[in-house]
Amino acid sequence: MTRPLPFEDLLREFAPQVLGALVRRHGQFDACEDAVQEALLAAALRWPAEGVPDRPRSWLLTVAGRALVDAWRADSARRRREATAALVPADQASAADEDSACVDRLDLGGTDRDDTLGLLFLCCHPALSPPSQLALTLRAVGGLTTAEIAAAFLVPDATVAKRISRAKQRIRDAGARFELPAQPLPRDRLAVVMQVLYLMFNEGYTTSSGPSLQRPDLTAEAIRLTRLLYRLLPDEAEVAGLLALMLLTDARRAARADATGRIVPLAEQQRELWDGAAIAEGQTVLTRTLGTGAIGQYQVQAAIAALHDEAPDAQATDWPQILALYGVLTTVAPGPIVTLSRAVAVAHVHGPRAALALLGTMDTDERMTHTHRLEAVRAHLLEQAGDIVAARASYLRAARMTANLPEQRYLALRAAQLRHATRPPR
């Protein structure tokens, strides 16, 4: 149940294409989504025994189409009227013809890219909350099951199921129509799509405290979908920037936690554990992109990540260049987290006191009162500045404020290390 099946990759690749094809033809995103889920389930049950069919995508389309029609038949007269326009093969022979005709008509080979983009845009409809956009994207475009999504977010299956069905309802109520995004591309919707993918990546990019067989690799999924988006929109600089950022960040994953699951900060990471291929790819995408379009937050963040990744060791990091990039980021996408990160760069270039002064300007920022991050950065800077007593107090304060266990343990440990530094010798 937990081991990926050999054709699972196939199913996940075809799921959005099949869904897109059905929705484009029939509308009714929610009903089509249900039908596709049934088809995926049928495949998971039957393919191991019967073998993968010669044309798996049209198999899925046929089964999903039938499930859709069955659902309509069981429903009202209004739907029955619409159903007559749909494919309803009476016997197996005509099913095969209908099947291939259907495939030809829909020209899946040429239009699957458009369908996925339309699907992505639909799943990121502004009527939905970000968690709903995320869950729906993972399901409809990522092809993940409810159980897999639930495991990824550590919530019960029922929660995810409800979230997805409510999301589909909202899309229906909002009267959202599935259509190819108009040219020129709706920028605000594209921004939401990228935000959802970024959120997905960040959710996955957390230190896990132990192996979990059921947990799909969210970062891998985010990268996969962003790659897909990049393929669909090769001229969008920010999409390329987002892909590069994910690759360059995920490249460090193996070094982020030690064998016991403890957090290892960037400066202390074993760089030989970094994924060289991912770094190279990220750098290539970034270099190809910079200057081709308007500069945006993802490109800048990717450039910063690239500077970290290309330094052979922590001391060799080009902090002045990184600081300059944070200056750009502050104008392009200002926010407290950016200011915090910039403070860290300031410390490396101008010393911890200058950085602490910058943090001081954030003390009255309401957005920072509920996060431990300001305090955690302050603690590190105070430690660097040699103010050990204040640093320890800050570490403890930050540790009390976080809701993340590995983070809390890391901060508590740093506080303990300073406790002994301030002790008078016995």
Add this chain to the structure above:
Amino acid sequence: MIMMFGGLGAATQDRSPEWVAGMHELMMKLDTELKESGECVASEALANPSQAKTVRFEGGAPMPTDGPFAEVKESLAGYWILEVDQDRALQIASQVVAYTEYPMEVRPIMDHSAQP
């Protein structure tokens, strides 16, 4: 249920970093063992008591205030729900207390089955 108490600093106030690291390792090791043996039904670490809010009945109405119900040093920090008999539960708790030198509580969870 086995319960741990105390906010950050309560049980670990003067401890060395080696001790603190050792405690983290003990908790993680125990967690893994109990999950693998199947004895653990559920377990969670709670956020620090400073993140709690308590709803009291005051002035004739429910009134949320910042802070935990109990004193910080006696506030719940985390729990294990185990499918074990009391002796085994006490044995597990003793393992932790031997290291932390701080009290833990062991209490049965109520049974819901209808009694004739």
